[in-house]
Amino acid sequence: xxxxxxxxxxxxxxxxxxxxxxxxxxxxxxxxxxxxxxxxxxxxxxxxxxxxxxxxxxxxxxxxxxxxxxxxxxxxxxxxxxxxxxxxxxxxxxxxxxxxxxxxxxxxxxxxxxxxxxxxxxxxxxxxxxxxxxxxxxxxxxxxxxxxxxxxxxxxxxxxxxxxxxxxxxxxxxxxxxxxxxxxxxxxxxxxxxxxxxxxxxxxxxxxxxxxxxxxxxxxxxxxxxxxxxxxxxxxxxxxxxxx
Ligand code: ADE
Numbered sequence: 001x002x003x004x005x006x007x008x009x010x011x012x013x014x015x016x017x018x019x020x021x022x023x024x025x026x027x028x029x030x031x032x033x034x035x036x037x038x039x040x041x042x043x044x045x046x047x048x049x050x051x052x053x054x055x056x057x058x059x060x061x062x063x064x065x066x067x068x069x070x071x072x073x074x075x076x077x078x079x080x081x082x083x084x085x086x087x088x089x090x091x092x093x094x095x096x097x098x099x100x101x102x103x104x105x106x107x108x109x110x111x112x113x114x115x116x117x118x119x120x121x122x123x124x125x126x127x128x129x130x131x132x133x134x135x136x137x138x139x140x141x142x143x144x145x146x147x148x149x150x151x152x153x154x155x156x157x158x159x160x161x162x163x164x165x166x167x168x169x170x171x172x173x174x175x176x177x178x179x180x181x182x183x184x185x186x187x188x189x190x191x192x193x194x195x196x197x198x199x200x201x202x203x204x205x206x207x208x209x210x211x212x213x214x215x216x217x218x219x220x221x222x223x224x225x226x227x228x229x230x231x232x233x234x235x236x237x238x239x240x241x242x243x244x
Pocket of ligand 1: 087113132135136137139140141144
């Protein structure tokens with residue numbers, strides 16, 4: 001059982017996202033536990049403030065350290081007993097390899113920032129790691145926390161119905177996936193490639209590998225450097241380069 005705790009000023013945002021689909025099934029099966037906690041519950045002043053003006057002046061508000069520290073304590077998210085992650089555009093860029101690492105942690109705590117930023121003391125004293133989901137700015141860390149939990153949870157054994165599909169997919173092999181089709185064979189004159197209907201498993205595998213290489217070469221050539229390629233793959237890549 002992997003446990004995820006999310007600290008947010010909008011914990012209700014997570015209800016529908018984690019209440020549907022594979023993640024709901026995984027929770028119902030007891031494979032994962034996900035809990036969203038309100039940072040406001042850690043505020044002790046009469047207005048239950050979670051943000052305040054920046055010292056030194058300037059625009060916008062800064063998230064306070066105290067409410068976050070108190071909620072972490074209340075849920076027993078102690079250093080060394082869980083991995084505390086701050087979601088911030090300044091963090092290390094999240095990717096499939098990091099998702100794989102996190103899938104081996106027993107308990108992950110995600111802290112969602114807001115406003116112009118978070119008091120630096122959160123980063124320094126209350127977070128083990130900082131993650132960004134990409135080079136763009138969100139209104140808050142919530143969509144980033146959903147992204148991280150989703151990507152990590154599906155790597156936990158038993159969460160995906162079909163373990164095979166995780167092994168073949170883009171990034172697991174280091175290549176983009178080959179095109180996929182389902183019924184009908186023809187729709188408005190748009191046809192499924194003949195080879196996929198042939199029943200020749202060897203030919204189908206060869207075709208899929210070639211198309212995965214083609215797609216990666218055209219769209220994400222930088223991934224080829226990190227992919228494990230056979231001699232045959234390299235020959236195909238040379239052909240594809242000549243074709244284009
Ligand atoms: N908060 C705002 N933007 C973010 C991003 N890109 N990644 C993680 N947290 C964020």
